[in-house]
Amino acid sequence: MSLPSENAGQVPHTQWEVLDFAPAFYGFWEGEGEFHLSLYLLAHRLNRAKLIIDHMRVLFLSNEQFLPLSGGGSVGNYHLVRKLVERGHEVTVATPIYLGSEEVRRVEMENNIVLKPFSPFYLHRNISLRGPKYVLYGFLYTFHLLRLLLSGRYDVVFVRNCLLAFPALLLRPLAKCFYALSMTDFLTGFLHNNKSYPAKAVELLFKMERSTARHFDIVYVITPEMKRMLAAAGCHASKVHVSHDGVDTALFDPSKVDEKEVNDIRWKVGLEKRIVLFHGTVDGHAKEKLAEIIRGVTSRSEDMVFILLGQGKKYEELRSELESDRVMFPGYVPHEEIPKYALAADIGIIPYEHTFNSNIIITLKLLEYLAMGLPVVSTNLKSIDELFGAYEFVRLSPTTEDFIEKVLSAGFQEKSGEAVNYIKELYSWDKVTSRMVDALEEKYGKEVDVV
Structure with missing residues (x-):
């Protein structure tokens, strides 16, 4: 036969x-x-x-840069693409890339990918006029995507976040392939607390964003709350996978940090001091709460010191108000240097106020703190409470005063080996991206209807 x-x-x-x-x-x-x-x-x-x-041709779309890594979504993009390649899939990456042509070719060879970058202007979550620039980028990207679909053949279009979901869906009749969407937040969620935008317009945009998920074959979100919101908007729950967000446990590994670098940090601060660490973006609401926490803790304890890593306008305002030998502002620190600060510290803090987005996501700094065994004090944000509220290594505070009290008491808490192991087993990028690619391969195999 x-x-x-x-x-x-x-x-x-x-x-x-x-x-x-x-x-x-x-x-x-x-x-x-x-x-x-x-x-x-x-x-x-x-x-x-x-x-x-065994061999899917994947077109990977994102408005967040693939390289250089800038934290947040760019790190997730990098690890997800690496996992797809590791599984034997052919990946074309169409994201912003701020590298020279020689560097682009080197990245292609080192990662076994094809780069089709689209970088008409600098795009980052901390840029001025972020909203209009994001909208303009999405509009211009439509033409870039059209060229890619006309010049190549793909089995899967994989979109990270909703900004590029709209041009991707517009061109879906031309693409004629499997569509995947990964959402690490709701972009319109940032508008909920911005009084510059009419409330009805924000609500309409939010409904549009949630409804896009219905038109994809598989959808990934990072928290159960996001899944519930998509289901409420009409997206079938069976196609929505809670993949969680991830942390690079090869980088955030207590055993791999140079002990001398950790000792240097503690020596500068004072060996007898207890260090409270914050790293990340400081917005208006976080600035006021963070300032109140710092004043409250330093006024009640002589041996507690704050180290704040970051950059931006609000960060500089906070520096001008509070910088002293008890409150240190090293400024921007490359992502690969954050682990030594986390290992030197005694407490990590997440002082964000309750907002729409802060309640539905898990901030990456939480995972990074815990990966280093660092006890965490956080505002009792909804998704952090749901996923981590039962663990002793995360203390949740409903008020600023309670936050201050928990920081004062958490300074005597030992580093948590349980936290290190828990993050490694469930939230490492290797585990997160493996779950995502497993689900993609399974769902794609069913959709091609080969049996």
């Missing part, structure tokens, strides 16, 4: 040498009659499914 040719032209990759179980299956069932023929065709189609899943 010869190999069936039914639908053979639809197989996107004909590397038959990767097959393993099918030859034995073919030989075992080869015989006469309709029963044997049906089993034979089943084996062939199962084998074709494996072939497709």
Whole structure:
């Protein structure tokens, strides 16, 4: 019996040498009659499914830069692309990239990917006029995506966050492939506390953003609360996967930090001092609460010192108000240097106010603190409470006064090996991206309808 040719032209990759179980299956069932023929065709189609899943051509879209890493979404983009390549998939990355042409070629070779960058202007979460620039980027990206779809063939279009979901959906009839969406927050969520925008307009934009998920074949979110909100907006719960956000546990690993660098930090602060660490963005609401916490703690304890890592206008305002030998502002610190500060510290803090977005997401700094075994004091934000509220290494505070009291008492808490192991097992980028690619391969295998 010869190999069936039914639908053979639809197989996107004909590397038959990767097959393993099918030859034995073919030989075992080869015989006469309709029963044997049906089993034979089943084996062939199962084998074709494996072939497709083993090698998908993925077009990866994001408005956050692939390289250089800038924290937040760019780190997630990098690890997700690396996992797709590790699984044997062919990945074309179409994101902003702020590198020279020689560096771009080096990145392509080192990561075994194809780069199709789109960087008409600098795009970052801390830029001025962020809203208008994001909208303009999404509009211009439509033409970039059109060129990519006309010049290449892809099995999967993978979109990170909703800014590029709109141009991707607009061009879906042309793409004719599987669509995946990963949401690490709701972009319109940042507008909820901005009084510059009419409330009805914000609500309309938010409904539009949530409704986009319904038009994708698979959707990833980072918290159960985000999944509930998408389900309430009409997205079938079965297609929404809570993948969680991740942390690079190869970088944030207490055993890999140079002890001398940690001792240098503690020596500058004072070996007998207890260090409270904050790193990240300081916005208007966080600035006022953070200032109140710092004043409250330093007025009640002589041996507690704050180290604040960051940059931006509000960060500089806070520096001008509070900088002293008890409150230190090193400024911007490269992402790869944050672990030594976390290991030197005694407490990590998340002093954010309750906002729409802060309640539905998990901030990456929480995972980074915990990966280093650092006890955390946080505002009792909804998703942090749901996912971490039961653990002793995270203390949640409903008020600023309670926050101050918990910082004062948490300074005597030891580093948590339980936190290190918990993050490594559930929130490492390796585990998070493995879950995401597993779900993609399974869902894509069903959607191609090969059996």
